[in-house]
Amino acid sequence: MNYRILIVDDSPLLRATARRAVLQAGAAPENVREAQNGREALDLLQKQPADVVLLDINMPVMDGFQFVEEKAKLPALAGVRVALVTTEGNRKRLERMTQLGVEHYLRKPFEPEELRSLVQTMFEAR
Amino acid sequence: MNAVTADSFAGLVGVALERMAFVVTEPVEQTPAEVLVKAAAHAVIDLSGPRDYVVTVSATAGMVREIASGMMGMDSDEIDVDDHGRATVGELANILGGELVMLLTNGDEPMALGLPRDATDEEAGELLDRAQAHGFCCVLGSEAGSLLVAVGER
Numbered sequence: 001m002n003y004r005i006l007i008v009d010d011s012p013l014l015r016a017t018a019r020r021a022v023l024q025a026g027a028a029p030e031n032v033r034e035a036q037n038g039r040e041a042l043d044l045l046q047k048q049p050a051d052v053v054l055l056d057i058n059m060p061v062m063d064g065f066q067f068v069e070e071k072a073k074l075p076a077l078a079g080v081r082v083a084l085v086t087t088e089g090n091r092k093r094l095e096r097m098t099q100l101g102v103e104h105y106l107r108k109p110f111e112p113e114e115l116r117s118l119v120q121t122m123f124e125a126r
Numbered sequence: 127m128n129a130v131t132a133d134s135f136a137g138l139v140g141v142a143l144e145r146m147a148f149v150v151t152e153p154v155e156q157t158p159a160e161v162l163v164k165a166a167a168h169a170v171i172d173l174s175g176p177r178d179y180v181v182t183v184s185a186t187a188g189m190v191r192e193i194a195s196g197m198m199g200m201d202s203d204e205i206d207v208d209d210h211g212r213a214t215v216g217e218l219a220n221i222l223g224g225e226l227v228m229l230l231t232n233g234d235e236p237m238a239l240g241l242p243r244d245a246t247d248e249e250a251g252e253l254l255d256r257a258q259a260h261g262f263c264c265v266l267g268s269e270a271g272s273l274l275v276a277v278g279e280r
Contacts, residue, residue, distance in 0.1 A: 010241075011217040013210070013214055013216075016198045020199050090227075092236075108146070108221050109145045109225070112197075
């Protein structure tokens, strides 16, 4: 598949877990990139957009909330779809993310199969 | 805020390990201090809100290998504890801190989760003492190793 994925998480363990799920969902390895925080993710996306971003919230430098707010200001990234993969469970904060265009939400701890299924759903809806 | 007990939290820890890493655990006879001295890595995360807490996660080398291999789909003998220990307990602290927030608030009250950080043996020992005095702790074991989670009030 030609879908371009960006995994954004400060945990190398979670990035490895997500990469595995994304590859199982059918993504080509060369189309999967990783960033350790929101700032790094924005920089990567401005050089080369992705189709899907899997986004943690609790990260240093720029967290997932700040990333989504900054991304919403950039028209060039309007087509980049975002799924939260996070420990966050506060309803008000999640509603704010939905208002800013976040389409999907998977709460940690998740089963690897749930993440694979989420990514496939996002691919199919594209 | 909801009341949380060692038993209710230990149940959540067990479910989290099984969901994320296919690690099946159960309460064991070891004392927290016994697990602490065998731990290969410790991580700490702060929770702040109406009440402040600190969660400390300590794992033995066998438990680190089991969790990391389960999450990454690798054989446990491929896991280098020196390379993966900090990341494993750090992410576990993040996940379990999030679970504690949800258990306390049901997602309805503002409560902030900090970033996980490494802890020394000495700091982990001090935080265990605090949890035993003002909080709770749980010890879980699997065939491969042991895990200690200490939750203390700030």
